[in-house]
Amino acid sequence: MQIRHSTHPAQLPGFDTDGLRRHYLVDDLFVPGEIRTVYTHEDRIVLGGASPSPGRPLELESASPLRSAHFCERRELAVLAVRNSGTVTVDGTEHELGTRDCLYIGQGAVDIEFRAADEDTRFYLFSTPSHASFPTAVARFDEVDVLKLGDQSTANVREIRKFVHADGIRSSQLVLGVTSLAPGSVWNTMPPHTHDRRTECYLYFDLPEDHRVIHLCGEPQNTRNIVVRNEEAVISPSWSVHSGVGTHSYTFVWAMGGENQAYDDMDPVAVTELR
Numbered sequence: 001m002q003i004r005h006s007t008h009p010a011q012l013p014g015f016d017t018d019g020l021r022r023h024y025l026v027d028d029l030f031v032p033g034e035i036r037t038v039y040t041h042e043d044r045i046v047l048g049g050a051s052p053s054p055g056r057p058l059e060l061e062s063a064s065p066l067r068s069a070h071f072c073e074r075r076e077l078a079v080l081a082v083r084n085s086g087t088v089t090v091d092g093t094e095h096e097l098g099t100r101d102c103l104y105i106g107q108g109a110v111d112i113e114f115r116a117a118d119e120d121t122r123f124y125l126f127s128t129p130s131h132a133s134f135p136t137a138v139a140r141f142d143e144v145d146v147l148k149l150g151d152q153s154t155a156n157v158r159e160i161r162k163f164v165h166a167d168g169i170r171s172s173q174l175v176l177g178v179t180s181l182a183p184g185s186v187w188n189t190m191p192p193h194t195h196d197r198r199t200e201c202y203l204y205f206d207l208p209e210d211h212r213v214i215h216l217c218g219e220p221q222n223t224r225n226i227v228v229r230n231e232e233a234v235i236s237p238s239w240s241v242h243s244g245v246g247t248h249s250y251t252f253v254w255a256m257g258g259e260n261q262a263y264d265d266m267d268p269v270a271v272t273e274l275r
């Protein structure tokens, strides 16, 4: 488990390209046959990638920074199949996940195992601390409500699906959904926002290997950018904008932890205020 410490907003503009990438980009979550995890001190979120091979299940273990016998002893966890499909077994119950389906696992689960149905299955993991247990549940990509946003003239036509949230799968603090850009649309979250009460992480996927997303970060009046590849994540502290423009359309998982679960609790930033 890799550790990322928190940063002060005044530090971000002083980071060079490598510094920005070291602090905020997570670029090595998916390694065939492995589970990789990153613990950020921003709201104590853990990001992870599980990439099992067919016939070789992977078991999620605790790690020393958690000081717990099991990963979910004091944590809740959401799993999203970002590539292909597979099964997640939680304490003996199998949950089949198709591409872009989501499984929420409540605090207290002990045995968690990932199985691939395909040659290159990838599960994205997002976990927050939790001190109360909510039921484990699945939300299917094709079954959750769709919020349509954006316009062709601003190249940001997109669909937002909320999986774990106040009116969906219930959780202690974790909130998670998926945004899909329409073909030809490239901008997400523009106009941007911050939310002082929550940390948010984006995991970009469905982006062709020879394309990139230019992700904006930092305080609205002092932004920087990080160039992101397919299946890489960016950690956005509560004071940072989190928006991006692709050289191609893409999909991303947005997920948050913090003070509240109110999706609409955002501090909007006008495009004209950005610097």
Ligand SMILES: O=C(O)C(=O)C[C@H](O)C(=O)CO
Binding pocket: 158, 160, 178, 179, 188, 189, 190, 195, 200, 242, 254, 263, 266
């Ligand atoms: O495209 C968008 O706009 C988003 O997906 C925004 C995220 O859902 C978000 O930032 C929620 O706080």
Ligand SMILES: [Zn+2]
Binding pocket: 193, 194, 195, 200, 242
């Ligand atoms: Zn946000």
